[in-house]
Amino acid sequence: MSLAGYLSEYSLAEILHFVQEGNKTGLLSIEPDRGLNRSLSDIYYIACQSGRIMSVVPGNVAQHQGLLGTIEQRRWLVPEKVAGLKSQLTILRQPLGTHLKSLNLITAEQLTLLYNSQVIATTCKLFEVHHGRFEFNLEVPLVYSEMTGLNLSAHELALLGMRMLKDWSGLEAKLPALDSALQRLSSQLGGIRLDTQELKVWNLSLGELSVTKIAEQLGLESQKVRQIGFRLSSIGLVQEVSAEPIQPSRNEAMDAPPVCVGGGNSQVPVSASFLSNLMGFLKKKG
Template identity: 30%
Template sequence: MPVCGDLKDYQFTQLVQLLDRGVKTGRLAVQLPQAPQPTLLIWFREGHVVASTVQGEPSALVKLMAQRCLIHQHQVGLLRQLARSSVPLGMALKTEGILLPEHLQLLFSLQLRNSFNRLLSASAGWFRFEERQAAPRSELTGLSLRGREALVLGLRQLQDWQALQHQLLAPGAVVRLKPASNPSLRLNSLERQVLQQLDPCCQVSELERRMPVSGQQIRQAIFRLQVLDLVQEDFARSIHSPKPLVLPGMPPDLPVPCVEDRQGLASVPGNEPGSTSQSEQGEQVPILRAFVDFLKGVA
């Protein structure tokens, strides 16, 4: 059953992290409200991003190749033949000697950049995730990247942080190291410096005093480390940062997305006509947990 929601309540960064943690396979479609913004499509396989494109734009990967002069007119017939095979188009072209490994890396990074940059700066929009929706082989380079690591690559290039500003920690927050998870993504210089300063914890304002960069840059680096699951806020020690009350297994401040009914109409628990009273809401907790368990992959 498709899961849908509003980006005002359930931000793109949070959604991708849950799909990563839940090891989900399927297609995420995000429609931005500003015309003529298109619907952006991102495919996941076991929590890894495998492809991204714009809805209604066929052969997007081939267009990227042509823009970079990686293919030529006389190879169009071969492209059509390879696109019908069971192998990702990028890997098929690599086997034929047309593309090099560095070409695949470039094409995959362009796919991610075109979608993630727009979605990370979006403050409004609607999303829909459908399981078991495989990506067209003609849009696959054959490469993949964990959802959280794809987010960090996008965040490093992000210029407009306005939509994410409220997710950055306040100066009074205390940041603590988490047990090493050994991410495959290499940290940049600022991220490594922040980690070195946490031994094992430190207040954000103290990091700003110690390090020769702006407080905004430090808080952005901390946010990227949080996405990579390397650090976390110590709520017990943070100043003016109360510990949030959440359902078991649910990340803090994460509204539950709605699930479409059989008629395709979205319904949010507690907001539909004839919703239950506050005294009856306790009976809905198993339903809410089921929504969260779906995204997190809990049996």
């Protein structure tokens, strides 16, 4: 069973949300449009286990020697040991990094460096890709020889990738509108760690303030708040809704003098709240 589509329709952040929310295990392939992304490989394979990202490998996954090749290039193992390990790669039943650490052949710090370069850095580059194809295959077996044993949730990795994204032009159509509001989908963050700006936007996501008003209140650029809003919505923390007009309090409405419209002897009293709602309607129509 597989799910396939185009990156122009579904962003990588939205695909990773599907992986985590569905607690998916399988292989996600990302094939950038070579005409637009010549600096990238033809295809990337992202191994997912129960909604967590285990490895990201460029090129032909059938080679099964990407991670060990990196270790060899860094000279963390002697050539004789590398040669012995190559013959065992196809029978591994645990991540290669975990296997090497259990034999005291590699340290936890080295595994972290490998995961950061193999998974986090590569995924950040893939967030720049907005044209190409993707496919998620549930029936492809996991390739343990490409895994360090470390992992991140799909949501955590999506946040890291989007925080590093510099060119948002490919996602412009997906960003919340300036006159829309953001509404929390839960009162709890569910263990997701937000940065300072993300947390401030999330705290104000009550479905009342528009993106523009949130930006003004936080002293941020409106475009920055739109980007943060997309980050939060793509991992299921908020949704875009219509901003609710701020109504005057009951006492203010009662104290406000009536306003009359019309001419001659046929004046009709009109409340201030009615005029406020009417002006809001006319602005929307305009």
